[in-house]
Amino acid sequence: IVLTQSPGTLSLSPGERATLSCRAxxxxxxxxxxxxxxxxxQAPRLLIxxxxxxxxxxxxxxxxxxxxxxxxxxxxxxxxEDFAVYYCQRYGGSPLLAFGGGTKVEI
Amino acid sequence: QxxxxxxxxxxxxxxxxxxxxxxxxxxxxxxxxxxWVRQAPRKGLEWVAVxxxxxxxxxxxxxxxxxxxxxxxxxxSTVFLQMNSLRPEDTAVYYCARDLLPSAPDYLDYWxxxxxxxxxx
Numbered sequence: 373i374v375l376t377q378s379p380g381t382l383s384l385s386p387g388e389r390a391t392l393s394c395r396a397x398x399x400x401x402x403x404x405x406x407x408x409x410x411x412x413x414q415a416p417r418l419l420i421x422x423x424x425x426x427x428x429x430x431x432x433x434x435x436x437x438x439x440x441x442x443x444x445x446x447x448x449x450x451x452x453e454d455f456a457v458y459y460c461q462r463y464g465g466s467p468l469l470a471f472g473g474g475t476k477v478e479i
Numbered sequence: 480q481x482x483x484x485x486x487x488x489x490x491x492x493x494x495x496x497x498x499x500x501x502x503x504x505x506x507x508x509x510x511x512x513x514x515w516v517r518q519a520p521r522k523g524l525e526w527v528a529v530x531x532x533x534x535x536x537x538x539x540x541x542x543x544x545x546x547x548x549x550x551x552x553x554x555x556s557t558v559f560l561q562m563n564s565l566r567p568e569d570t571a572v573y574y575c576a577r578d579l580l581p582s583a584p585d586y587l588d589y590w591x592x593x594x595x596x597x598x599x600x
Contacts, residue, residue, distance in 0.1 A: 408524075416590055421586040459523060461587075463586070466541075467541055469514070473523050
């Protein structure tokens with residue numbers, strides 16, 4: 373099952389709303405989908421799992437939605453520290469895990 | 480607190496082998512799965528392998544299956560990634576990461592800082 377993220381790059385300003393898309397080539401069983409934030413030189417950070425559950429300590433401006441093949445990560449109001457690359461990740465199938473190609477959110 | 484620390488990266492020639500280590504603390508390898516994920520230069524994240532909390536089951540990504548082996552030593556709280564027949568396209572930062580949940584589905588909530596592997600002649 374291939375994950376396709378769009379857009380490749382999102383150019384926004386602080387305070388604006390960001391909407392990131394992740395589309396699966398087949399329906400994801402159990403909606404087993406996660407979102408990560410990755411900044412250069414740092415470890416990736418889990419934001420959302422199970423398509424819509426925020427991980428511990430994640431601000432509520434981050435929200436996940438979707439089911440089946442179409443999933444969305446929304447950042448309601450961008451803070452300066454939110455500019456990063458975001459990846460979706462699925463569980464299940466072969467290979468067991470896979471990441472999407474990423475969306476870069478830039479100023 | 481939960482911590483993971485990778486080591487063992489370096490510069491190696493194509494066709495050779497390298498073993499990465501991931502030392503963990505703050506949790507037991509008998510309770511959580513541990514994964515390896517890599518990021519090639521200017522590329523996205525790629526899942527590499529996972530070892531189950533029982534240590535009896537391993538799964539691999541398509542590009543490394545048959546060349547890489549994941550294993551662990553619970554007495555040393557360490558997970559290993561043995562990489563054989565290395566290719567230039569294996570050049571990447573390798574991260575180890577812990578599963579959020581003790582069982583499926585697999586999401587990665589704690590990560591190490593990564594170790595760089597460069598495969599070049």
